[in-house]
Amino acid sequence: MKKKHLVSITDYSKEDIFKILDLAAEFEKNPNQNLLNNKVIATLFFEPSTRTRLSFESAISRLGGKFIGFTNASSSSVSKGESLKDTIMTVANYSDMIIMRHPVEGSARWASEVSGVPIVNAGDGSNQHPTQTLLDLYSIRKTQGTLENLNIYFVGDLKYGRTVHSLLQAMSMFNTTFNFISPEELKIPDEYKLFLDKKGLKYYEHRDFSEIISHADIIYMTRIQRERFSDPMEYEKTKNSYVLKNEMLGNTKNNMKVLHPLPRVNEIDIDVDENEKAYYFTQALNGVYTRQAIITYILGLKNN
Amino acid sequence: MEINDKKLQVSAIKNGTVIDHIPANILFKVINILRLDKIENQITFGSNFESKKYGKKAIIKLSNVYFKDNDINKIALVAPKAKLNIINNYKVTEKRDVQVPDTIIGIAKCGNPNCITNKEKVTTKFTTISKDNIALKCHYCEKITDLEHLDIL
Numbered sequence: 395m396k397k398k399h400l401v402s403i404t405d406y407s408k409e410d411i412f413k414i415l416d417l418a419a420e421f422e423k424n425p426n427q428n429l430l431n432n433k434v435i436a437t438l439f440f441e442p443s444t445r446t447r448l449s450f451e452s453a454i455s456r457l458g459g460k461f462i463g464f465t466n467a468s469s470s471s472v473s474k475g476e477s478l479k480d481t482i483m484t485v486a487n488y489s490d491m492i493i494m495r496h497p498v499e500g501s502a503r504w505a506s507e508v509s510g511v512p513i514v515n516a517g518d519g520s521n522q523h524p525t526q527t528l529l530d531l532y533s534i535r536k537t538q539g540t541l542e543n544l545n546i547y548f549v550g551d552l553k554y555g556r557t558v559h560s561l562l563q564a565m566s567m568f569n570t571t572f573n574f575i576s577p578e579e580l581k582i583p584d585e586y587k588l589f590l591d592k593k594g595l596k597y598y599e600h601r602d603f604s605e606i607i608s609h610a611d612i613i614y615m616t617r618i619q620r621e622r623f624s625d626p627m628e629y630e631k632t633k634n635s636y637v638l639k640n641e642m643l644g645n646t647k648n649n650m651k652v653l654h655p656l657p658r659v660n661e662i663d664i665d666v667d668e669n670e671k672a673y674y675f676t677q678a679l680n681g682v683y684t685r686q687a688i689i690t691y692i693l694g695l696k697n698n
Numbered sequence: 699m700e701i702n703d704k705k706l707q708v709s710a711i712k713n714g715t716v717i718d719h720i721p722a723n724i725l726f727k728v729i730n731i732l733r734l735d736k737i738e739n740q741i742t743f744g745s746n747f748e749s750k751k752y753g754k755k756a757i758i759k760l761s762n763v764y765f766k767d768n769d770i771n772k773i774a775l776v777a778p779k780a781k782l783n784i785i786n787n788y789k790v791t792e793k794r795d796v797q798v799p800d801t802i803i804g805i806a807k808c809g810n811p812n813c814i815t816n817k818e819k820v821t822t823k824f825t826t827i828s829k830d831n832i833a834l835k836c837h838y839c840e841k842i843t844d845l846e847h848l849d850i851l
Contacts, residue, residue, distance in 0.1 A: 402840065477818050500814035500838025519812055521839055585842060 399506040399513045400688055403524040403560050408567055411531060417687035417696055418532050418680070421456075425683065429695045430459025436489035437463035438481070439516075440472060440496040445656060446516050446525075449678070450493050453685035462488065479508050486510045491693060512692045520556050526655055527560040529684040530614075533677045534565075537651045538611055541568040545609050549575045550616035550636050550661055552582040557655045558616060562586055572597035573610070577632045580622060603636050608645045613638065615654040615661055615674075633660075640665040653677050709742060714761040716783040716790075717773075722746050722754035724776045727850050729758075731772050731805065732765075739763050752779060767797075772805050774798040775832060776850065798829040806834060809847035813839035822851070 397410060406414075421427070435454050439447050442465060454461045463485075464470040472481060478496070482505045485492055492509060494502060495516040502515035502522070517523040535541050546565060548558050552574050562572065562582075572590065574582045578601065590597050600606055607613060615638055623629035637660060638652065651673040654662060658674070666672050690696045720728050722745045734741060740761040749755035764784065773780055774796035784792040802824040808815045815822045815838055824834035824843070832845040 404840075478814070479818065497812075498814050498817050499810060499812050499841065500820075500836065503838045504814045504818070504820055519839070521841075 397692060399515075400524050400692060401502045401506050401513060401515045402522045403527045403564050406524070411528065411564070411567075414528055414684065414687045414691050415532050415535055417691055418528075418683040419536075420696075421683040421686040422680070425456050425686070426458075427456070427686075428458035429690050430454060430457035430693075433459045433490045433693070434488065435459050435461045435689070436485045436492045437461050437516075438470075438485060438492060438494040438496075439463065439465050440467045440470075440478075440494065440501075442466045443495050443517060445678070446495060449681045450516065450525075450685050452682050453689060456682070457686055457689065459689075463493075478505060482509045482513075491689065514688060514692065517556075520554060522560055523556055524560060525681070525685055525688055526557050527564050528688065529677065529681040530557070530561050530653065530655070531564055532684045533651075533653060533673060533680050534612055536680070537673060538649060541565070543569050543571075544611040545571045545573070546612045546614060547573040547575060547607055547610045548582075548614045548616070549603060549638070551580045551618050551622060552576040552616070553580040554619075554622055555616045558582075558614070559586060561614065563589070566590065566593050566595060570595065573600065573606070574598070575600045575603045575606075575636070577601065577618075577628075577636070579624075579628065579632070580618065603638075604642070607642065608647070610646060610650050613646075613650065613652045615652060615658075617657070617659055617661055637661055637663060638666055639663045640669055643669055643671055646671065709759075710788055711740075711742070711759045711761045711785055712788055714739070714759065714763050714785055715765060716785060717758040717760075717770075718755070718781045718783060719749065719752060719779050720756040720758065720773075720777045721752060721779075722756045725756035725758075727776050728756075728773050728780075731776070731850055732769070734758070734760075737763065768799075770794075771797050771799050772802075775802065775806060775848065776845075778829070778832070798826055798832065800826050802826065802834060805850060806843065807849040807851050808836045808839060808841070809843035809849070810836065810839050810841040813841065815839075 437450055451461055478501055486509045491512045493514045493516050496518050499519035499521040502518040506513040515522055515524055552558050620629050650671055652671055654674040725745050742759040745756040746754045780796050782794040783790045804821045808822055814820055823837035827833050827835050834843045
């Protein structure tokens with residue numbers, strides 16, 4: 395049965411996920427389909443996220459739909475003190491689906507409980523960003539041919555990075571082996587290690603990022619942000635220790651791909667971009683197909 | 699009727715409920731959770747009694763008050779080792795333990811300051827993920843609140 399909303403990746407079963415990935419593959423072959431004719435989609439960005447918003451708006455446009463919305467809270471009634479509930483209940487009257495990005499955790503779940511139309515969570519604070527997770531899964535399956543039994547290396551900010559946490563939760567359904575490479579300050583939180591322990595999955599933690607990546611099927615890079623460090627000296631010392639350079643890819647597996655949710659700062663050297671193992675820009679393109687799949691799946695416009 | 703010195707520390711009740719083995723430092727939280735300030739029956743409180751098992755403990759005696767499981771289990775969040783004695787005619791006729799409920803609605807506050815439940819008027823809702831070392835997962839922000847960060851509304 396199709397789902398009414400997409401709030402958290404953990405609401406979706408393997409079956410839901412495969413249906414969306416299969417649909418996304420169809421959109422990759424044939425991206426322009428008039429399925430959203432006469433539909434209005436609201437894109438409510440309570441905080442700016444240009445990349446995610448453009449990806450969604452591109453997906454809606456390729457499906458022949460119209461979109462309404464705002465690109466940051468200051469240009470909406472939120473700046474007048476309107477509650478999230480009132481904004482959602484109002485916009486639900488104007489649209490067939492609401493895609494929302496909000497800085498507060500749990501805002502999308504709350505919206506889904508008050509909205510008369512489907513809610514798609516485009517990021518709620520540090521909590522979930524499930525459309526990113528689905529496009530990551532699409533990219534992994536496409537490049538590896540499977541999601542099962544892969545060896546994934548997460549690198550960088552594993553403490554605050556919600557894309558890491560959501561992808562970890564999703565990949566835990568596929569017998570993944572996890573490797574976590576991060577500075578001590580930004581290590582993977584215990585609750586995720588407990589989660590993997592309970593599932594009986596293997597994981598390894600590393601502080602040093604140099605010659606241990608030769609077994610990787612996927613290297614998932616993330617940005618280390620200055621503001622995450624209480625000690626600026628620590629940041630200066632750390633920031634260059636988790637940079638991926640082209641020379642490091644020499645003895646990696648042939649099927650290995652480098653992913654990154656973008657935007658990148660300096661954690662992937664630009665000399666990696668020319669390497670065929672660099673996949674992050676194609677990953678962003680896959681985001682459009684995956685979002686087309688999510689929208690049409692939830693609205694029930696594709697029967698399969 | 700058997701009366702010993704220990705029992706006389708707080709006067710006996712004829713009929714009602716005695717809540718024993720409450721950690722002394724959370725007596726007032728228990729009073730709040732059970733909304734005992736709204737009850738008109740006779741209530742006796744005692745606190746800072748020596749307890750071999752739990753250090754200092756508190757006790758609450760309520761005349762002619764009986765709790766439903768759903769109501770009394772709310773205190774299990776702060777006093778998981780509390781014991782209920784149901785009193786009939788000065789005698790304990792039933793002893794009950796408290797159980798941490800699987801879902802907790804509207805009692806606890808989410809420990810995450812950036813959770814929607816702490817920003818807008820939303821009733822809190824948690825799934826209990828550990829009953830021994832209390833850990834509650836917020837239905838909204840999905841963050842975990844442990845006993846140390848647990849506030850009762």
